[in-house]
Amino acid sequence: MLLHSFSVYKWPSSLLRSLSRCARNFIWSGDVTSKKLVTVSWRQICAPKNEGGLGLRDLSSLNTTALLKLGWLIITADSPWSIYLRERFKLHGRLYSCSYKRSSIWPGIKSILHILFQNCRWVIGNGSTTSLWVDKWLDKPIVDVVGATEIAPSLSRTKVSNIIRMGKWIIPSIFSSTFPDLTNEILEMPLPIDEDNDVLIWEVSTSGVFSFSDGYEIVRHRFPVKSWASIIWRPFIPPRYSILVWKILFNKLPTEDQLQRRGIPMAPICQLCYKNSESIDHLFSSCEFAQCAWRWLATQFGTSIPLTSSLSNLWLDFLSKRFSPHLRNVWLASGFFLLMAIWKMRNKVKFEGKPPSFSRLCRSTSAWIRQVGALTPGHVRGILDRQLLVSLGISPNSSKAPSIVPVLWHPLLFLGSK
Structure with a gap:
């Protein structure tokens, strides 16, 4: 039950600090209630060993990562519960509303959506799912490239499929003349032969699928790598x-x-x-x-x-x-x-x-x-x-003798050769 709560709710920061304090006290003194005076910061302890930490995990970052995983499943999975929550919270790409919703899990999901969509990208199939202006299907969303703070509702509903005809890009002349660099970037993007559905991928993963370890690497605090x-x-x-x-x-x-x-x-x-x-x-x-x-x-x-x-x-x-x-x-x-x-x-x-x-x-x-x-x-x-x-009283370790594998080779015999 505790793990379920940690995975679907954004825990209060005061509770996370209290739990981290208990863990820190136990590491330094063996007693969750006893505080030592001279300690390394908890954030540094939770860094990987190559960054000077002890490789522990920060509870706040773990909670955020668990919510990222939940958000990823909601916007990508085809299970009944994810479809229900996707419609319940109206999570269709980056066009989502942060307004109040009567749900105990919504505050946690809302807090990670900006991280989630910053690290997701649409791979274009038929273009019917991806918003042309708002979603990230190029290196950056078009609305961010042009620097628009607001966008008309009619444009926000425009899909990438509106500029695809018969498996080819059809860029309107007014768009290509206004945004020539964006036009070149679009034309250089190959389209699939089969008109499959658009696929949302997790950019920082080689598989394109969100993993807990990849998510934690994004949200954790980073330190310089220590040579020692x-x-x-x-x-x-x-x-x-x-x-x-x-x-x-x-x-x-x-x-x-x-x-x-x-x-x-x-x-x-x-x-x-x-x-x-x-x-x-x-x-x-x-x-x-x-x-x-x-x-x-x-x-x-x-x-x-x-x-x-x-x-x-x-x-x-x-x-x-x-x-x-x-x-x-x-x-x-x-x-x-x-x-x-x-x-x-x-x-x-x-x-x-x-x-x-x-x-x-x-x-x-x-x-x-x-x-x-x-x-x-x-x-x-x-x-x-x-x-x-x-x-010194030590038996030396001798290096292993090289293993020589004999190679027996005979010239190939070809028909007609003498």
Whole structure:
């Protein structure tokens, strides 16, 4: 019953906001009533992963998409209920009235009609269904091209079939002289051999039929594609590590400076060095403890990292290392683990009073490297990378030998040849 209501009614925006708030609170705190102070915006969370989101769906956009699907079925299906609603609401192409109608579902349908008709297009058959001036059967409706704000009722009832004779375009001279560009566009459009009925298609779909996923892509909020998105979401990296890096990239970890900025009185001191204010850049990059950790990790892989006060610069240098695919994946997973280990150690100091232990961090990271090395894909190129993986306690993945298929060919024998 709930899904049916969601699919035929436009839900109040206050209800959708309340449900989204509960979902947001549950994701960040595990409790629908508990709100966290430092969070990524819900709209960003509902973006696809390649745009920096978590791939969730926004309830408001889902409701709009469900109404789009209902509207599509009403104007295209031949079932008794769709024919009834089409006549009930007088939905014949773009010529529809937004006036009040005594129907509980009409407000929802009315709210999406402009989106629906903007993304639909008529494919001309015999032209008897499509309005010449109002419907979209060219790149744009003719009434929009000529810039008319109003159109006479007699013209609005003119069909495309009025300019078709015997399977050919017959353009009135007054139209062709007034709108030469439109005339050329019409004449370049081929007409079908058989005079079939006009067909309404969904333009953004390759099949021409509305799909829920295509509809959602139209109504959802879009963000720029993030270059780092393909890096943090890897199948061999545990999601909680990817989520931590995702929060770091958005600067949404509850560090001392973030909490102070939101009105919590505190001295934002770093919990690992007690020398500087705690921020994401300091905690993971310029803190003495973090720099020792990055320096140690680099030596395990036989390389070095220029240590700076900016985490973004450190991360760029980290990703720029050129290893063979298997070793590069292990290197990437190790960096994710080190960020998580630093964050966990900071929390143990802050909430449990345990002093930071560099040796414990090194042992846990070494164990993680051995564990993740058996799960990471890719192959090894070069003797140095192979020896490095062995020194880390990882069995190298050898590249598959090429499969050579023998081709047995004999010259063709033709009759009469010697």
